[in-house]
Amino acid sequence: MTGRFVHRINVALERYLPEQRLFLRSEQATRFVRISPLAQMVGFAGSAAMVAWAMIATALILMDGVGASSLRELAKREQALYQTWLDDVTAERDAYALEVRAAQDRFNVAMAEVSKMQSELLASEERRRELETGIGVIQSTLRKTLSERDRLRETAAELEARLDGATPETTDGLHRADMEATLAFLSDALNLAVTERETMAADASAAYELAEALAYEHELLRERNDRIFSSLEEALSVSIAPLDKMFRSAGLSTDDLIDKVRRGYSGTGGPLTAVAVSSKGNAEASAEELRAQAVLSRLDDINLYRIAAEKLPFAQPLRSAYRFTSPFGMRRHPTSGTYRMHEGVDFASGHGTPIYATADGIVEKAGWVSGYGRMIRIRHEFGLETRYAHLSSIRVKVGQRVSRGDRIGDMGNSGRSTGTHLHYEVRVDGKPVNPMTYIKAARNVF
Incomplete structure (x- = not known):
């Protein structure tokens, strides 16, 4: 039954792909190999599939390269814009300080x-x-x-x-x-x-x-x-x-x-x-x-x-260039894929980037915490606390009193994390609030 079906296919294809014979000669004899129309069609289809796969793969590689180049250029532009904004803020702060002294x-x-x-x-x-x-x-x-x-x-x-x-x-x-x-x-x-x-x-x-x-x-x-x-x-x-x-x-x-x-x-x-x-x-x-x-x-x-x-935590935890990678609020979890509440904000920068305290306070936790990795928790006045997670190293101890601007650790990738970044939280009476509210409020002052 199968041979008859194959024969019918060969007969139907012979009009477009006539049977070919490949002769192989040696010193003793001459042999040939018949290539049926079905075999020719399979060969052509395989070759076309290989060519198409090569073209698609090449296109994907080119698109990925172009996208990576665009991302790098975008990151450079964002870094340049941030540096410009940081210079403007520094100039405004210096001008305000001069006005205060005057x-x-x-x-x-x-x-x-x-x-x-x-x-x-x-x-x-x-x-x-x-x-x-x-x-x-x-x-x-x-x-x-x-x-x-x-x-x-x-x-x-x-x-x-x-x-x-x-x-x-x-x-x-x-x-x-x-x-x-x-x-x-x-x-x-x-x-x-x-x-x-x-x-x-x-x-x-x-x-x-x-x-x-x-x-x-x-x-x-x-x-x-x-x-x-x-x-x-x-x-x-x-x-x-x-x-x-x-x-x-x-x-x-x-x-x-x-x-x-x-x-x-x-x-x-x-x-x-x-x-x-x-x-x-x-x-x-x-x-x-x-x-x-x-x-x-x-x-x-x-x-x-x-x-x-x-x-109060009005200062920024980073002084180097960074990329804002995740806001405060509901988001899709990067590892589990489910939607969960993100109780802080994420800043991505180079491994070992210095992390600074955003307000005066006392260190209540400085060590490994499940999910947070290496984490620092600082208690401030008026019922506020700040958290700094996924650090590569910790530079303070429990019970230590820190001031705003003191270096407390370095950025890392510890705990549940997909890459090097800082997870920064602000809590009021134990409840998480958006840290950007404090950072944005102080941009025109500090």
Whole structure:
């Protein structure tokens, strides 16, 4: 049955592929091999299949080479873009640091000016009080002199009337010479009183002019203080605004955060002391003193912001060029193939790339953890912790206190990992959150 079927195929193909004979000669005899149409078709099909396979394989190899070249070029472009961004961020950070230092210098100069002006203001207030006291004494003396002058005038008028109307019979022993002497004495006293009154009036006028000059000087000092305080308040607002925006972008309440830092750092002392209180004896502080205390309070807020920023993971764990390979959230597991929650972010770079702490804290774990490989867990304040996994080496110990920017390990491929990378996590009260929220929030500040 099979031979008949093969014969039919050969007959059908013989029209297109006639039977061929291959002769093989030797010294003893001549032999030939028949190549049937079916065998020819099988040979042609096999040859075509081999050629097609070779063409496909060559195309695949070429496509893979082109794709790898494109990936390398893309990686180089991404690395160049990242380096450019890193240079820009570094320049912005340096510029911000210069602005902060300049603002601090301006504040120190302004505080020195405020202290100097406050001393001058207190001295002018004391001089004004002394002048007011002197003017009061002069006015009292002048009123007393005017009263005495009026009394003397009345006495002189009475004596003149008695002298004019007196006769030898009615004088009762009063001698006219004595009365004239008394009248001359009263006239001299009256003239002296008038002279003293004019002198006191001139002194009072000079005192009023001096008081007006002191009041004008006081107004100039007040306007100068207002300009200085306005500059300080504006500089503080400009300094606090990016820090406040950074914390709010990370989803943090700045009021609660600053209160926690203030409770944890409640010691007093140092340069942040209140401006000297006026010696006028008043219980209430002046407007300038209240504004100075408000400026000092804002400076204290900046210091609290700085402490909070160092305690929270706003920094990046890598300073070298890297490739962002996996985000936070649900993803397909690279080894099992199932969809699982990825509780951190992955950064790929060269083997041994330095890993840095992103905030101040205490090392709670530094060793091998199933799945994580070599892993470091750091506990920070405010209920936060960070994890650094798949490391090739660990450079810290359990219980060690680290600061932001300290080198804690090297990138590797330990644990369940498909290649060299860093798995970085941030947890708040034990719950994982997206680390990029903190990193992106700090890009315009650090």
